[in-house]
Amino acid sequence: MARMLEDTSRTFAEYLLIPRLTRRDQRIDQIDLSAPLSRITPEKPLGLSINIPVVSACMQAVSGTDLAIALARQGGLSMIFCSQSIESQVAMVQKVKAHKAGFVTSGANIKPDAPLQAVLSLMNESGHSTIPVTDDGTSEGMFLGLITDQDFWEFEDDLTNLVSEHMTPKSEVIFGTEGISLREANRLLHKNKKDCLPILTQTGELAALVFKKDYVDHQKHPLELLDDGKRLRVGAAINTHDYRERVPALIDAGVDAVCFDSSDGFTEFQMDGLVWIRDHYGPELVIGGGNVVSAEGFDYLASSGLVDFIKVGIGGGSICITREQKGVGRGQASALLEVVARRDAYFEETGIYIPICSDGGLSNDTQIVMALAMGADFVMMGRYFAMTEESPTSKVSINGQMYKPYWGEGTARAQNWQRYSEGMSSRKMVFEEGVDAFVPLVGSVSEVLETTLHKLKSTMMNLGSDDLAQFRDQAVITQVSEQSIVEAGTANVFKFGRNRDFDESD
Numbered sequence: 001m002a003r004m005l006e007d008t009s010r011t012f013a014e015y016l017l018i019p020r021l022t023r024r025d026q027r028i029d030q031i032d033l034s035a036p037l038s039r040i041t042p043e044k045p046l047g048l049s050i051n052i053p054v055v056s057a058c059m060q061a062v063s064g065t066d067l068a069i070a071l072a073r074q075g076g077l078s079m080i081f082c083s084q085s086i087e088s089q090v091a092m093v094q095k096v097k098a099h100k101a102g103f104v105t106s107g108a109n110i111k112p113d114a115p116l117q118a119v120l121s122l123m124n125e126s127g128h129s130t131i132p133v134t135d136d137g138t139s140e141g142m143f144l145g146l147i148t149d150q151d152f153w154e155f156e157d158d159l160t161n162l163v164s165e166h167m168t169p170k171s172e173v174i175f176g177t178e179g180i181s182l183r184e185a186n187r188l189l190h191k192n193k194k195d196c197l198p199i200l201t202q203t204g205e206l207a208a209l210v211f212k213k214d215y216v217d218h219q220k221h222p223l224e225l226l227d228d229g230k231r232l233r234v235g236a237a238i239n240t241h242d243y244r245e246r247v248p249a250l251i252d253a254g255v256d257a258v259c260f261d262s263s264d265g266f267t268e269f270q271m272d273g274l275v276w277i278r279d280h281y282g283p284e285l286v287i288g289g290g291n292v293v294s295a296e297g298f299d300y301l302a303s304s305g306l307v308d309f310i311k312v313g314i315g316g317g318s319i320c321i322t323r324e325q326k327g328v329g330r331g332q333a334s335a336l337l338e339v340v341a342r343r344d345a346y347f348e349e350t351g352i353y354i355p356i357c358s359d360g361g362l363s364n365d366t367q368i369v370m371a372l373a374m375g376a377d378f379v380m381m382g383r384y385f386a387m388t389e390e391s392p393t394s395k396v397s398i399n400g401q402m403y404k405p406y407w408g409e410g411t412a413r414a415q416n417w418q419r420y421s422e423g424m425s426s427r428k429m430v431f432e433e434g435v436d437a438f439v440p441l442v443g444s445v446s447e448v449l450e451t452t453l454h455k456l457k458s459t460m461m462n463l464g465s466d467d468l469a470q471f472r473d474q475a476v477i478t479q480v481s482e483q484s485i486v487e488a489g490t491a492n493v494f495k496f497g498r499n500r501d502f503d504e505s506d
């Protein structure tokens with residue numbers, strides 16, 4: 001006979017936090033929101049961590065290049081979706097990695113014998129106003145000078161004139177030589193009141209550019225998630241079908257972490273993938289596993305000793321109909337509480353701490369806070385990011401309001417059969433597990449995160465917590481009655497307009 005769990009399957013909305021002592025010395029701007037991504041062992045206490053506890057979902061409508069850049073600048077990480085060819089996923093990872101804060105490979109260059117018209121076209125295409133002039137027009141050619149939009153007037157000068165007649169020649173350009181530190185390069189820009197500093201090799205070829213605007217930008221984003229080479233960090237999703245080809249290509253592209261994108265990670269297929277990747281790439285690569293919703297699922301992945309973090313959640317995603325279609329899944333709060341309890345016991349037994357990611361179904365800021373209080377180290381979100389300017393879809397106006405398309409990986413549109421068809425012989429989706437929808441456009445990644453993280457820190461103050469580990473340890477949680485949920489809203493007052501939140505149901 002089937003085994004019945006005693007617990008009811010519960011969601012985040014059914015719980016509240018009880019305040020603890022807020023200390024006089026606490027400061028909201030000193031709260032640490034960093035979270036580990038790699039498992040922590042006595043031998044390796046420091047691994048990869050993120051500066052805010054937020055990653056974006058492995059989804060076509062969510063984690064593209066612009067979103068990955070915007071989120072890494074805020075301190076989080078994107079998982080570039082794998083429901084695309086290996087080549088295009090690799091190109092996306094490369095683009096994020098090329099967005100190097102500091103030394104940038106010049107993306108638009110020109111030859112001295114090109115006409116001004118060509119410079120103009122290049123400026124329009126690339127959006128750059130400073131173009132290096134090299135002997136062969138490449139980013140590695142012999143450096144001859146710079147041409148900027150101040151060096152000629154589009155409607156006054158003859159656009160058939162040559163670049164060489166208008167450019168600032170090398171003899172008059174302030175430049176640095178390869179090996180110079182970023183600090184020294186910024187000092188040169190500052191001292192000489194310049195916006196752009198070319199960096200040349202010892203033999204005079206163009207090596208990189210350093211921009212004043214990047215320095216300013218970096219000061220504005222102190223939590224930026226950077227690798228040792230000062231490049232933005234980015235993650236990528238993988239599946240259990242083509243990891244033998246996909247993982248090597250992603251590693252070559254410089255990916256910082258990979259994670260299995262699977263609706264159910266409690267499978268021998270995922271274990272085979274973990275074994276193969278570890279055998280070939282050793283313990284350093286950060287690998288996420290999942291998704292699971294039980295202690296049993298956690299144990300299966302954790303006890304292999306191969307996985308870094310584990311994602312929790314089946315059927316809770318805003319676009320997900322898995323529970324309706326297959327009767328599989330679990331309320332996200334119940335799933336998380338059981339897995340976290342097992343993770344903590346596993347830590348007691350082995351000294352190995354495995355970070356947990358709560359994936360999907362977070363429909364407002366309160367639920368993000370609750371997931372972290374219940375023991376998730378970080379959260380993965382789709383809808384939240386699909387609603388931002390930087391998500392990879394185009395905005396559409398419907399009845400005067402701006403929306404963005406948002407569809408699940410289990411839709412016919414996404415055709416992500418690899419996520420759902422473990423062990424199936426057919427390479428197609430037989431039925432859908434997701435829906436194709438629209439979500440309101442709410443603003444930029446930085447704007448929405450600013451509010452969310454401020455609310456999170458504010459709750460952490462209520463609990464007297466200085467960091468997320470303390471927050472988990474100090475959280476006292478109560479389950480609420482239906483009447484308490486009603487009481488939590490406004491009572492007996494008329495509301496005109498709506499609260500600014502990303503939750504439409506508020």
Ligand code: MZP
Pocket residue numbers: 057058059313315316317318319320321322359360361362380381382383384407408409410411433434435
């Ligand atoms: P949400 O943040 O939009 O609520 O949920 C995003 C999560 O839903 C993803 O990270 C993934 O785990 C899951 N997902 C993605 N596609 C589907 C689907 O089509 C899905 N069913 O459930």
